Amino acid sequence: MDVGLLGPLQVAQTGVSIVPTAGKPRKVLALLACRPDRLVSVDALIEEVWGERPPRSVQTTLQTYVLQLRGHIAAALGAQPDDGLPLGTKSILVTEPGGYLLDTQGGAVDSADFERLARRGHRAMEAADHEAASAAFRQALELWRGPALVDVQCGPLLEAEARCLEESRLSILGRRIEADLRLGRHHELVGELSGLAAQYPLHEGFQAQLMIALYRTGRRSTALEIYQRLRTVLSIELGLDPSPELRELQCALLDADPVLNLASSAEPGRLLRAV
Structure with a gap:
């Protein structure tokens, strides 16, 4: 089955x-x-x-x-x-x-396949094999055919299952983008990240990744505008300030910190870990 x-x-x-x-x-x-x-x-x-x-x-x-x-x-x-x-x-x-x-009798379960590919991507990231990580994460994300259980009128337990699956999808999407940033694909990522930032305006990870991608494409002022927009949305919606990691990223942008540059010998891992 x-x-x-x-x-x-x-x-x-x-x-x-x-x-x-x-x-x-x-x-x-x-x-x-x-x-x-x-x-x-x-x-x-x-x-x-x-x-x-x-x-x-x-x-x-x-x-x-x-x-x-x-x-x-x-x-x-x-x-x-x-x-x-x-x-x-x-x-x-x-x-x-x-x-x-x-009893699935050993049949395929797409959520289990998703987790298996995600684990492969995590292992590749830990080994600094960003090409393999990006490929594994992409394969995992390609298993998705739409929102989880989209055609089921979910009750409380299924709602929790669907929410957990969606959180996993967003997490792996963020990891795939992180791998692509480390591979220097910032030009290709700006469009995708702009859409994700608009779709998830409170998701600090996507906002931070967009800021880094914009900075690397020579658009520092736009990256700083993203930070200001996020701060406003967080204040209005939740009464919160951006996280310390986002404030650190803003300071790095203002200072044009070399750690943000892909070519830097110090890869911006301390900033990317926040996303």
Whole structure:
């Protein structure tokens, strides 16, 4: 079974989708897919689907949804028996004491592939192999097909899962840009970073990376304008000042500190670590 969480929900058995169209069974499958090969408790499924006010018949209704999902799995498997599944669909959507488990049977899970590629990129960064790091991070980001679980009406647990995935995506995006900055790709990055800075006006990492890219393209005054804009937005929205790292970066820009130059023997790691 293959699972896709990085965009619209995809769960396929032998290449055939088993994702139901009805909202609540889709939620059940989505939560099971977010925790593949792990027990998901009945209480967690009830909380996700019904919140704090489940109906009296909630246990029976949940069992009905599980049966519906097994029906989709059976249709995907076809009429031919599979010796590798002694319990049929119950070998895939498994009933365990206290809950259910979606057994992927070794299938692909895009969020796991994303994490694997991200770890490869982190190792390359630690080894100062920025080319390999950039490539690994790019491969990880290419797995995304849109916002996580975008076609699921998420309850509290799925909202938390989707938010965690999105935070991971933004983190790896920042790391990929950091690797590209270290490779001297600041000219190519200015456009992308300008869009990200506008989309995430409170994200200090993207603002700092844009400032560095602008400085390296000879646009120091514009880089300083970005800092002033960020300070204003933070003050209005949150009543905060920029972080010490951002203030340090502003001082470096004002002083034209050589540490900001790519060609400097002292790579600006102390500044880039903030982004």
